[in-house]
Amino acid sequence: MNDDKTLFQDVNALIMEKLNAYPDDVRELAIQAIRLSEARHPESAVADQLQSIVRRLAKQQEGDDQ
Amino acid sequence: MILHKMVVENFRQFRGKQEIEFIAPGNDHANVTVIFGENGRGKTGLFRAIMFCLFGEHRLSQDGDVRRDELQLVNVSALVSTPGQPVRTSVELEFTHRGQTYRLRRAILGMQDENKIIEEEDEKRLYVVTSDGNTESVSTTEIDTVIDSILDRRVKDYFLFGGEKIERLTRASIAQRREISAGIRNLLNVDALEKAIGAVGRVLKTLEKELSNSSHEELSRLLKRLGDNEAEQAGSRKRLEELADEIRLAQQEIDKTDKELIKFNEIRHLLEKRRSLEKELQDLEQQRDEALNEMRNLVLKTTALIVAPTVINVFAHIEKQKQRGEIPSEIRRDLIERIITEQRCICGNEICEGTDAYSHIIAWLKRTSDVSTQDAALNLWRYLAEVRNHFSDDADLVEKQLQQYGNRTSSMANINRGLDNVRNQIGSSERQDATKLDRQRKKLQESIISLEAEARTKQIQLEQLHQENDRHRALLKEEKLKVGKNDELSRRSILARDTLDALEGIYQQFTHEIKELIGKSATQLFRELLDKEGRENLRTIVVNDDYSLQVLDRYKKPFLANISAGQRQIMSISFIAALARTASRGENIEVPLFMDTPFGRLSYEHRQNLIN
Numbered sequence: 001m002n003d004d005k006t007l008f009q010d011v012n013a014l015i016m017e018k019l020n021a022y023p024d025d026v027r028e029l030a031i032q033a034i035r036l037s038e039a040r041h042p043e044s045a046v047a048d049q050l051q052s053i054v055r056r057l058a059k060q061q062e063g064d065d066q
Numbered sequence: 067m068i069l070h071k072m073v074v075e076n077f078r079q080f081r082g083k084q085e086i087e088f089i090a091p092g093n094d095h096a097n098v099t100v101i102f103g104e105n106g107r108g109k110t111g112l113f114r115a116i117m118f119c120l121f122g123e124h125r126l127s128q129d130g131d132v133r134r135d136e137l138q139l140v141n142v143s144a145l146v147s148t149p150g151q152p153v154r155t156s157v158e159l160e161f162t163h164r165g166q167t168y169r170l171r172r173a174i175l176g177m178q179d180e181n182k183i184i185e186e187e188d189e190k191r192l193y194v195v196t197s198d199g200n201t202e203s204v205s206t207t208e209i210d211t212v213i214d215s216i217l218d219r220r221v222k223d224y225f226l227f228g229g230e231k232i233e234r235l236t237r238a239s240i241a242q243r244r245e246i247s248a249g250i251r252n253l254l255n256v257d258a259l260e261k262a263i264g265a266v267g268r269v270l271k272t273l274e275k276e277l278s279n280s281s282h283e284e285l286s287r288l289l290k291r292l293g294d295n296e297a298e299q300a301g302s303r304k305r306l307e308e309l310a311d312e313i314r315l316a317q318q319e320i321d322k323t324d325k326e327l328i329k330f331n332e333i334r335h336l337l338e339k340r341r342s343l344e345k346e347l348q349d350l351e352q353q354r355d356e357a358l359n360e361m362r363n364l365v366l367k368t369t370a371l372i373v374a375p376t377v378i379n380v381f382a383h384i385e386k387q388k389q390r391g392e393i394p395s396e397i398r399r400d401l402i403e404r405i406i407t408e409q410r411c412i413c414g415n416e417i418c419e420g421t422d423a424y425s426h427i428i429a430w431l432k433r434t435s436d437v438s439t440q441d442a443a444l445n446l447w448r449y450l451a452e453v454r455n456h457f458s459d460d461a462d463l464v465e466k467q468l469q470q471y472g473n474r475t476s477s478m479a480n481i482n483r484g485l486d487n488v489r490n491q492i493g494s495s496e497r498q499d500a501t502k503l504d505r506q507r508k509k510l511q512e513s514i515i516s517l518e519a520e521a522r523t524k525q526i527q528l529e530q531l532h533q534e535n536d537r538h539r540a541l542l543k544e545e546k547l548k549v550g551k552n553d554e555l556s557r558r559s560i561l562a563r564d565t566l567d568a569l570e571g572i573y574q575q576f577t578h579e580i581k582e583l584i585g586k587s588a589t590q591l592f593r594e595l596l597d598k599e600g601r602e603n604l605r606t607i608v609v610n611d612d613y614s615l616q617v618l619d620r621y622k623k624p625f626l627a628n629i630s631a632g633q634r635q636i637m638s639i640s641f642i643a644a645l646a647r648t649a650s651r652g653e654n655i656e657v658p659l660f661m662d663t664p665f666g667r668l669s670y671e672h673r674q675n676l677i678n
Contacts, residue, residue: 015259015572022568029565030262037261046261047268054269058558 025057067217067658068097071160072119076141076153076176078111086112098677113662114139117226119157119172121219122190127227128662138183140176145183152177154188161658163216167195170213217657224642226660256576263569270562277559282549285556288542295535302528309521316510316517323507330500333492340488347481353627354474360624361467368460370453377457381450384443392433393440393447402431539563580648581609588637588644592617595636597671604629607637615641632668639676 015034019027032053036046069088074080088099101109110126117123124137140155156173173189192204192212204212210219217225278289327337370377387393401412406427409417417423492504543563549556588607596604604625606618617637619625629637639661646657668676 015256015576018572018575019568023564025561026564026568029266029561030569033262033266033565033569034258037258037265043261043264044268046265047272050265050269051272054273054558054562055554058554058561061557061561062554 025061029053029057067161067163069116069159069161069658069660072112072115073156073158074112074115075156076144077115077118077139077155077157078141079106079108080111081141081144110662113226113660115157116159116660117222119159119170120213120217120226121222122172122187124185126662127223135182138176138185139174140183140185142183145176145178149178155185156189166197168216169193169195169201170209224645225657227642227662256573259569259573259576263566263573266562266566266569270559270566273555273559273562277546277555280553280555282545282553285542285545285549288538288545292535292538292542295531295538299528299531299535302524302531306521306524306528309517309524313514313517313521316514320507320510320514323503323510327492327500327503327507330497332497333500336488336492340485340492343481343485343488347478347485349627350474350478350481354471354478356624356627357467357471357474361464361471364460364464364467368464371457371460371464374457374461377450377453381447381454384447384450387443388447393443399431399434399436402427406431584641584644584648585609587647588640591643591647592637592640595640595672595675596633597669597675600633600636604633607640609641632672635668636672636676 016031019030022030029050033046033050036049037043041049071085071087073083073085075083086101089096101112103109110128114126117126118139124139125132125134129137140153144153152175154173155176156171158169158171160167160169162168169192171189171191174185175188177184177186190206190209192209193201194204195201213219274289274293278286278293280286324337324341328334384393405411405417406424409419409424411417411423417427489504489508493501543560546556546560546563585606585608588609589605592604592607593601603619604617605620605622608616608618610616615626615637616624617626617629642659646659
């Protein structure tokens with residue numbers, strides 16, 4: 001359990017830290033989703049931008065598998 | 067935000083310009099202002115003035131169902147004394163925040179139009195005194211943002227509140243859960259994370275829609291089932307919200323009817339009796355539900371009681387064998403087997419087949435078991451001895467819980483009888499208008515009971531759907547992985563699902579950590595504020611998973627239903643202060659705490675501790 005200060009110093013930085021436990025592609029998509037969400041764009045606009053990131057990451061994974 | 071001074075002009079009871087200083091400038095240690103006065107002198111008026119000045123609010127939570135147009139902020143006698151002329155009503159608040167001084171002013175114009183009073187916004191200004199002593203004006207469009215950055219309006223109700231509010235925090239109702247949930251979510255400040263979860267969810271939905279139209283039959287079938295399940299879940303959740311609203315509205319209608327009924331002097335005493343009985347019934351219901359929850363928690367722990375007779379029998383059987391010296395056998399089995407083979411005793415005597423001695427030995431051998439079986443029996447005996455010891459404690463516990471549940475239920479039955487009696491008396495009143503109102507009230511109460519029953523059923527359905535959904539998801543992931551090797555769309559969908567699960571998991575983890583942190587901090591404050599007797603019995607404040615509050619006694623048992631009204635207030639104030647402490651992120655707390663309604667129910671020691 002973190003103390004008050006650590007827990008709230010920077011919520012998003014802490015979230016990024018927690019994402020380190022996940023596979024690279026999941027972590028990257030999650031980080032991009034949070035970064036895009038920090039700006040004042042509506043949720044639907046963030047989703048539109050994420051579609052192309054998902055496509056790129058899936059293609060990249062296909063390349064890695066081959 | 068440290069409040070220093072407030073100037074009100076023609077605001078509510080305050081005619082002309084009047085001023086109140088909250089803290090002596092320069093005296094950092096005097097940080098509590100007590101406003102003392104008889105009813106109607108304007109204590110709540112000052113609270114209203116703060117809420118109006120900071121957030122432009124005209125209504126307070128304790129105004130209940132009073133309509134906005136029924137509430138006037140402008141001083142009526144000022145209006146009457148200047149017929150045909152508008153009256154300016156204003157509030158100016160001076161406060162400091164993180165070393166900077168702010169002066170906020172908000173004004174409205176009040177006008178009398180025939181029998182109505184019309185109020186219009188007139189002025190909103192914010193000045194900031196800079197470090198070099200100059201005063202700068204904040205643009206009108208930025209004022210709300212600046213105020214929100216100092217005290218977020220979403221959490222304001224936790225720090226500026228009426229006494230009614232504080233009571234609601236310890237009542238396990240839907241309203242309570244909503245309030246605490248909203249407070250914690252606001253406190254988390256995870257707006258970006260929430261938006262990210264929503265956005266990834268949208269991506270996943272689009273991808274799964276595309277996948278369901280693909281040629282993979284099994285995948286399409288699973289996606290359809292999942293879609294149906296989610297649609298059903300959304301429907302259930304929506305209905306639950308509707309039910310909560312309907313219950314709240316019906317309750318408001320009952321309150322309104324009560325206000326009408328109380329006007330009939332003939333039945334006033336009966337109405338008061340009914341109200342008191344209903345309150346008692348409500349408390350008992352809460353205690354009964356807690357007893358029921360306790361029993362549910364006991365189920366796992368006391369399952370062994372079901373096999374208690376078998377355990378006792380097996381233990382007694384092995385014990386008997388032990389006492390007879392058969393387990394462990396006093397004579398080693400391998401030794402006896404050697405005697406039989408060699409037909410000679412260890413004393414040297416011959417033991418021939420057909421003799422009595424030989425028959426005895428064979429009989430013993432048949433009766434006794436081998437060493438490993440004996441060891442197993444002994445281990446079982448030791449284990450059962452331990453299990454058996456708990457039976458009595460567990461049985462006592464179950465009996466106590468059942469008794470408690472039974473007592474509550476029978477007390478409720480008594481109160482219900484009393485209530486029926488009072489209701490009949492009200493119903494048979496000679497005042498027809500009163501009986502008509504009372505019939506309406508009865509209908510509303512019946513409708514609340516049936517709405518609550520529907521809500522419980524819906525909640526169970528929702529839980530079942532959720533479990534079903536988990537199973538579908540697992541199957542879907544398996545299928546996607548099978549297809550995904552050669553299909554990019556499946557891979558994209560897997561990635562979106564895994565990311566959504568990761569983000570949701572982190573969100574849950576955060577919420578849990580916050581709940582623990584607030585619970586810990588609230589407990590510490592609670593223990594400091596309680597009197598000696600309370601400290602001995604009440605140990606921990608817990609923020610439950612459903613965001614309701616609970617207090618555990620020295621035996622770690624839930625005790626909320628049994629605490630006094632004063633202790634409830636102390637518990638609420640501890641929770642609010644814990645929120646403030648957590649919101650201040652480990653730095654010095656700079657959040658005002660404005661409590662309208664003195665803690666009249668507090669004992670001397672509680673008050674002293676609170677002031678200290």
